[in-house]
Amino acid sequence: MKMKKKSYALFLVLLLAMSTFLAACGGGGNDSKEKAGSGGKGSDKSDNVLNLTETQDIPSMDSALATDTVSFTTLNSTMEGLYRLGKNDEAVDGMADGDPQISEDGKTWTFKLRDAKWSNGEPVTANDFVFAWRKALDPNTAAEYAYIMYDIKNAQAVNEGKMKPEELGVKAVDDKTLEVQLQNPVPYFKELLTFGTFLPQNEKYVKEQGDKYGLEANTTLYNGPFTLDQWKHEDKFVLKKNPEYWDADTVKLNQINTKIVKDTQTDVNLFESGDADLIKLSSEFVDKYRENEGFFTVKESSIFFIRMNQTKSEWLKNVDARKAIAMGFDKKGITDVLLNNGSVVADFFVPEEFAKGPDGKDFRESGDKYLKTNLKEAKKHWEAAKKALGQDTVTLELLNYDDDLSKKVGEYIKEQLEKNLDGLTINLKQQPFKQKLDLETKMDYQLSLGGWGADYLDPMTYLDMYVTGGAHNQQGFSNKEYDKLIQEGKTTLLLEPEKRWEALVKAEKILLEDEAAIAPMYQRSRAYLSNPKLEGVLFHKVGPERSYKWAEFK
Template sequence: MRNKKFLALSMAILLILLAVAGCGKKDDAVVDKPTDTAGGENDEVAAIDSEQYLNLILSAEPSTLDASKGSDSYSNGILNNVLEPLTRLEEDENQANFLAPAGAENWEHNEDGTVWTFKIRDSVWSDGVKVRAQDYEYGIKRSVAKETAAPYAYLLTPIKNAEKVNSGELSVEELGVKSLDDNTLEITLESPTPYFLSLTYQRVMLPQREDIVEQYGDKYGSELDTLVYNGPFTLTSWVHNSELILTKNENYWGKDEVKLQNINLKIIQDENAVYNSLSNGSVDLATANKPEWKEKFMKDENLTHLEVVNPNTFFMFFNTQDKVFKNANIRKAFSAAINREELANVIFHGVHAPAYGWVPPNINIGDDEYRTVAESPVKKLADENPDPKALLIKGLEELGMDPDPSKLTVKISLGATDQWFRTFGEYLQQMYIKNLGVNFEVEQMEWPVFNSNVEEGDFQIGYMAWGAEFNDPIAMLSLLKSDSAAIGTGWVNPRYDELIELSAKEMDPVKRLEYFKEAEKILLYDEAALAPVVYQRLNVFQYKYVNNLGVTPFGTQGYKYGFTQGR
């Protein structure tokens, strides 16, 4: 989301614009984008502003712009605009998604769908070097290689030998990815995979220049001068924890379709500062879920209101290697003790919905929305344990610890330092003291520090959000496989792994549904490796002069077709 994989808890707008997933065909829709014509500009282009720029907000510093190693939504949003994936999931005038050629001009597959061949279009990197099929091959192989420790590597398990390469059992040269020549990339799968094309616009399949990665080593992706680009924009300024500036890439193959010259991304964490920035016009777009601000912006005739239902789950997760949270009953107690309805109403102002499953709404299984046909394991857990303190006491006894909850001190780590998170932490503290009788501590830190601590296992309880990379339950459920580094719970369950592996190869949606339901029950009811809290809803307000930004939850259109008219 974390993309990987830590999809950082985003209280700002970039999450909407730059989320990922889904698939379709180019033929399914034709988008009428403002383009120049041989005889001059059309009416729409002629009327756009002479100065093309956007002022937007990031709510945290990107952890890294190394496409393989990063995992948060902030870095994913930048990468989506500065690198060119094989395909893009774009939007038509009705916000319907369709799969569009991007780095690949076209593609084909063999009869059973296990061998895919992509024709790489003629284009160059921002430094003038030709973009080759080998760049995509290297990027994919680097993401799968064990030594990279890519948090999103699990997404590529459908590729032949990916799991064995990622575990170190086979060398990366055995991966089913190879360049047939400079413009032809061949990818071989383990078996037919219904969602494979949905992976072709994920960060772990982005192209990377081997010479640049080797030149900068561990510094690659950490500073402006360690990167090259082949997407619609380049990163021309990066003042850490302050601002990033994207500039139109004049070497981009589709530069004639790119109207925006600059995108200024201010890093602002304070919620009120975000609202004030939108109100005074210093930013062009923001989310506003606080009732008083939402009402104010709804009345502003200069703003357009968009209600976006994101396939994102906000959740708490437990370090199952911790001496306390290695016990399933203790984890279940901390999940059952959450009053999700109250939390949604009080902390999230009634905007978000209580979450009783891991897979969020708007994710389909066959023709059905998954949440409408699957059980709610968390609700079942809470209903069966009206006094979660009893579960806690049982777990403490199983660990041979003092069963008195008042003697137990636990700590939650929050990856932000703003007032909203401070209020949220205080709410959780009061809730757990009341419902479990424990000593509950809250520590706040900047996102990169939080991210690092989680990766090192230096935490007890964490909190963040994750969004599905594509429209299938496996996009969320595969995050908790034991070979996934996505969410640092340290949790392992062989039956869960087996169910996810079966669902990845099963073409019958009825059978897949049963696999997913059993897996979600193990994850949330039997083991409680994590505790979903709410599903995300966003109220987005943008000035009416802003046009053609990608807004669908799974789309990867980003800023490519954006422009302003009438600023």
């Protein structure tokens, strides 16, 4: 999710518009060592220890089960696939040693693996990829991101239980040669392989750990720039430089300490004392630190919205009620007051400055604005819903994250909707990050404040979320015309990019204007404070939020 692209990547975007579906160890350590890197503003940071904060704990270190930014960003530091994201979000060599060999029909990709080791000293082999990919697609794994692998031959059939995992179009020719068969030619497959679901796993180690794999620092194996050395749940996690990493000479940071902090005041205090080197600022601190040497903002591709679960409330099955909720609160109060960090009102689902069509124009120039704040219309729809349901009052529960900013946004939404929609009561339910994701996956909620960041550079990474029965359609939305447009956008229209683009624009209109399946709120920007000596942190527009492989203090 984040940042800009170079010219070759812009060319990739055009390919994306014409192409098929992509799909958005050990323990130890001690407090004295962790503290050594903080040093305050006067520290020269010569020990190259980076101190960070995060509002949420890591939900999972199992790449087959990860679904969130915190997990993918941590996996990005501790694991490595065939390729990883480099500057400008380009795919750079990881476990693959150079570019793949591609057959004339574009369906067979052969990768040569470099000599690399896991953190326990065992070699990384082609079978590590075969095992991990089969595991992600095995229906018994129930991986939400399995669909992102559907470009591989037989992947969907395996995931649906119609074929055995052994029939997946991937095989280890030998320890250092991986062959992948695709359903159709996919020009951007190399870039897709940077996504976290495509990471390898050591079969012997994973089977030894069983259900514990990925749940603790010492039940996970690493092949990336860092290892997860400590993981004290809901408190902190500590990464240490991985001496077994093939490119360890490039890695300058010796340690990364991440403290779980729920409120920005604590973040700021840690930064001021020198105990944090990179923090996110909430609205009340932006103006104070705007002139600070380390202040900067990043416009992301993340969209935040209200999920409306049609399976848990008769009211939310009613399209007028959904439209009333979507139009019944002032979005600018969120962006301009609660956030104050460059975030913009989202009357859309596919973000601004994200994907360009075959005409070279941004998707938002083709798409319209939908569900804009309109209290008069919201009240009309609300009264229509009351009449249809034969009720004058309703209480709905709003599921939310438990960090400071999310709480404020939740309280604001509650105040706005209760004031503007007569007879509506909103009860707030704050949950830790992992528990909230679990409740959404189980569809055990009514309303929920959600967010989505891009997995690849195409509008489909947002729009295919809401096909009937989709893994991320966790709210029971279904529309046959919408499903048809998305399916055509992945298949029959791939060689007709203009018509494909039109289909995706129409699909977004159905999702929002016609059905009000979700209530979009804002496209996020983030305001940061950074230690001026810190360089080389990469902010990504897709996939993991940041990369620290090239970071260092100068």
